[in-house]
Amino acid sequence: MAKKINLLLLSAAVLLLVLNACRKETPVTGATTPTLPEVPYNYVSYDFGRMLDPFFNQPANNMLTNEGATLGRVLFYDAKLSLNNTVACATCHKQQFAFADNTKGSIGFESKTTPRNSPAIINAGMSSGYFWDIRATTLEEQVLMPVKNHVEMGLENMDNLEIKLRKQDYYAPLFEDAFGTTEISRERIAMALSQFLRSMVSYRSKYDAGMAVDFQNFSALEKMGKDLFFSWDMTCQGCHSGDNFNGWGTSAANIGLDDNYTDNGMGDLLVNQDASFDGLFKVPSLRNVAVTAPYMHDGRFISLEDVIEHYNTGVKKHRNLDYRLTEGGGFFFLEGDGGGNGIPVIDPLPGGSDFGNPRKLNLTEVQKRSLVAFLQTLTDYELMRDPKFSNPFAAN
Ligand code: HEC
Ligand code: HEC
Numbered sequence: 001m002a003k004k005i006n007l008l009l010l011s012a013a014v015l016l017l018v019l020n021a022c023r024k025e026t027p028v029t030g031a032t033t034p035t036l037p038e039v040p041y042n043y044v045s046y047d048f049g050r051m052l053d054p055f056f057n058q059p060a061n062n063m064l065t066n067e068g069a070t071l072g073r074v075l076f077y078d079a080k081l082s083l084n085n086t087v088a089c090a091t092c093h094k095q096q097f098a099f100a101d102n103t104k105g106s107i108g109f110e111s112k113t114t115p116r117n118s119p120a121i122i123n124a125g126m127s128s129g130y131f132w133d134i135r136a137t138t139l140e141e142q143v144l145m146p147v148k149n150h151v152e153m154g155l156e157n158m159d160n161l162e163i164k165l166r167k168q169d170y171y172a173p174l175f176e177d178a179f180g181t182t183e184i185s186r187e188r189i190a191m192a193l194s195q196f197l198r199s200m201v202s203y204r205s206k207y208d209a210g211m212a213v214d215f216q217n218f219s220a221l222e223k224m225g226k227d228l229f230f231s232w233d234m235t236c237q238g239c240h241s242g243d244n245f246n247g248w249g250t251s252a253a254n255i256g257l258d259d260n261y262t263d264n265g266m267g268d269l270l271v272n273q274d275a276s277f278d279g280l281f282k283v284p285s286l287r288n289v290a291v292t293a294p295y296m297h298d299g300r301f302i303s304l305e306d307v308i309e310h311y312n313t314g315v316k317k318h319r320n321l322d323y324r325l326t327e328g329g330g331f332f333f334l335e336g337d338g339g340g341n342g343i344p345v346i347d348p349l350p351g352g353s354d355f356g357n358p359r360k361l362n363l364t365e366v367q368k369r370s371l372v373a374f375l376q377t378l379t380d381y382e383l384m385r386d387p388k389f390s391n392p393f394a395a396n
Contacts, residue, residue, distance in 0.1 A: 033170050034074045034392035040177075041388035043069035043199035049208050051243055054201040055125040062140060062191045064198055067177040069388075072196025074174060075189060077391045080164055081147050082109055083154035089146065089193075090391060092118040096384055098288035099200065104299035109154035115263065117299035119284060120292045122383065125198035126242075127249035132281045132297040133265045134252055143193040144186060158186045165189070200389060202287045206377040218377065221366075225374025228367060235324040235359070236311075236371075245286035245378070253322040254279040256315035256358055263298060279320050290376040291384070304372045312368065315358035327356040 043066050048054050055064060062068075075081060079088045092106035092114070093099040101118035108114055116132055124130075124139055136142035146152040147161060155161050165171050165184050172182040179188055207226075210217050215226065229236045242248040252266055258279070261267075267278030281297045295301040301310065315325050363371075383389065 031393045033168075034077070036070060036074070036392055040066040040070045042066060043195075043388065048201060049203050050211055051123075051126075051201060051203045053126075054123060054203070055198050057125055057128055057139065057249075058198060059138070059140065062194060064195050065178065067174075068179075068192050068195040069199040071171075071174040071178040072192040072194070072199075073389070074170070074392055075193050076196055077393050080168060081153055081155065081161065084109065087153050092152070093121050095389055095391075097291050098122055098202065098380070098384060100288075100292035102293065104294055106152075108152040109150065112151045114151055116297050117294060120288055121197055122200050122202040122287055122380075123244045123246075123285060124194075124200065126244045127246065127285075129250045129252075129282060133269055134250065134282050135269055139194040139197060140190050143190050143197065161189070162186060200383065202380040202383045204382040205287065205380045208380075210377065219373070221370045221373045222377050224367070225370035225372070226377075228371055229374050234361065238324045239283045239322070240286050247283040251283040252280040253283055253324075254281075254318055254320040255310075256318050256321045256325055257296060257300070257310070259316050259318060261318075265297060276320060279318050286375060287378045288380055288383070290379045304375055305368065308363070308368050308371050312361045312363045317358055321358060325359055327359050 044064055058064060076089045076093075079085050079091075081088060087109050092101045092108065094101060098120040099122060100120035104117060105113040105115060106118045119132070128137065130136040130139065130142040136145060144158070148156045148158070150156065155164075162184055171184055175184055175188060175192075176182045178192055206217060206222075215223055218226065228234050237245075239247050239251060239253055261279040264278040266272055266280040267275065269277070289295075290304065293302055293304075295304070295307050301307050311325070315321070
C-alpha cells in the first residue's frame with residue numbers, strides 16, 4: 001500500500017517536473033540575454049511569391065534592414081519593455097498562433113485582462129490602420145502604444161523605458177548595428193519594432209501554393225469553399241478582399257454582431273462624434289484564421305463554424321449594418337444579375353445603408369463545411385516555425 005502511494009507520489013513529482021520543464025520553454029522571460037545568429041537572418045530580400053508589395057506602408061526614413069528587424073525581434077520578446085518585467089509583446093502575440101492569442105482577452109501587466117481580443121500580427125506592412133477601431137494609422141505610431149498602455153505593459157514614462165534599456169548590455173551593439181550609433185531612443189525603439197512587424201510576411205499557405213497550380217492541390221471540399229467565398233452571391237470577398245483578405249488594409253464594417261454593441265469600436269473614438277460609426281470594426285485579415293481562435297474583436301466565437309453560422313443566420317439588424325450583409329445589398333451591385341449589369345452601389349461607409357433586413361445565406365451543411373475548409377487553406381505553417389521570428393530569449 002505504502003509502496004503504491006510512494007509510486008503515485010513519484011509519478012506526480014515526475015509529472016510536475018516534466019510540466020515545469022515544458023513551461024520553461026514557452027515563456028518570453030526565459031533567459032536574461034538574447035541568443036542571436038552570427039550573421040543576421042534575412043528579413044529583407046526573398047521571394048514573396050505572389051504578394052504584391054508586403055511592405056507598402058514603409059516610410060522612407062525607416063526602410064527594413066536585417067539589423068533593424070533583428071533588434072526589433074529582441075524588443076518584441078523582451079519583458080523589460082513592461083514596468084515589472086513580466087510582459088512582452090509576445091505574451092499576447094504568440095508565434096504559434098500567427099502572433100495572435102488563444103484567449104478572449106489577453107493577460108497583461110499585473111494580471112489585468114485586455115478588453116479586446118489580440119489580433120494576429122501578420123502582413124502589418126500591408127495595412128494602413130491598426131487596432132480593431134483603426135485608431136492608429138502608422139505602425140511607427142502604433143508600436144509604443146501597448147508599452148504605455150496600463151493594461152498591457154504599464155510603462156507610461158518613455159524616459160524610464162530608455163533608461164531601462166540602456167542598462168541592458170546587449171542593446172548598445174544591436175542599436176549600433178541597426179542605426180549606426182549606440183544611442184537608445186524611443187523613436188529608434190519604435191522604428192525597430194515596426195521593422196520586425198513588417199518583416200512578418202505571411203505568404204506560404206496552401207492557398208498561395210494553389211494559386212500557382214490552378215488549385216490542383218485543393219480537395220473538392222476546399223475548392224467548393226473557395227468558389228463560394230469568391231462567388232458573386234456570397235459577400236465574403238466584398239470586405240475580405242485583396243491579397244491579405246483584409247479589404248486592402250483600411251476597411252471597417254458593422255457586421256451585425258449585436259443590436260446594441262457594448263464596445264462600439266470606431267464609434268467610441270472621440271473623433272467620431274455621431275452614431276454612424278457605432279459597431280464598426282476593422283476588417284481583419286483572414287490569413288491564418290484557423291489558428292487565431294477565438295474570433296471577432298471581443299473573441300465571442302470559439303470556432304470558425306460559429307463565425308460561418310453568424311453570417312448564415314445570425315446577423316442582427318443594427319442601424320449601421322453594412323449593406324453587403326442586408327437583403328438589398330449584394331456584392332457591389334444593388335440589383336441585376338451580379339455579373340456587372342446591376343446598379344453600382346457607392347460604398348456607403350460608415351454604415352447606415354438601410355438596405356433592409358439582414359441577409360440569410362441559406363447555406364447547406366456541406367457548404368458551411370466547405371467554407372471552413374477553404375479558410376483552413378490560408379494557414380501559413382512556415383511562419384509559425386520560422387526561427388527568425390522566434391523567441392531569442394528561449395535558447396539558453
Ligand atoms: C497584454 C496583451 C498585449 C500586449 C503585451 C501587447 N499587445 Fe498588441 N494587441 C493586444 C490587443 C488586445 C490588441 C487589440 C487592441 C484594440 O484593438 O483595441 C492589440 C493590437 C496590436 C496591433 C494591431 C494589429 C492590427 O492588425 O490592428 C499591433 C500591431 C500590436 N498589437 C503590436 C504589439 C506590440 C509591438 C507590442 C509590444 C510593444 C504589443 N502589441 C503588446 C494585446 C497586447
Ligand atoms: C461587410 C463586410 C464583411 C463581410 C461581407 C464579411 N466580413 Fe468577415 N469580418 C468583417 C469584420 C468587420 C470583421 C470583424 C468584426 C468585429 O470583430 O466586430 C469580420 C470578421 C470575420 C472573421 C473573424 C476573424 C478574426 O480574426 O476574428 C472571419 C473568420 C470572417 N469574418 C469570415 C467571413 C466570411 C467567411 C464571410 C462571407 C460569408 C465574411 N467574413 C463576410 C467584415 C466582413
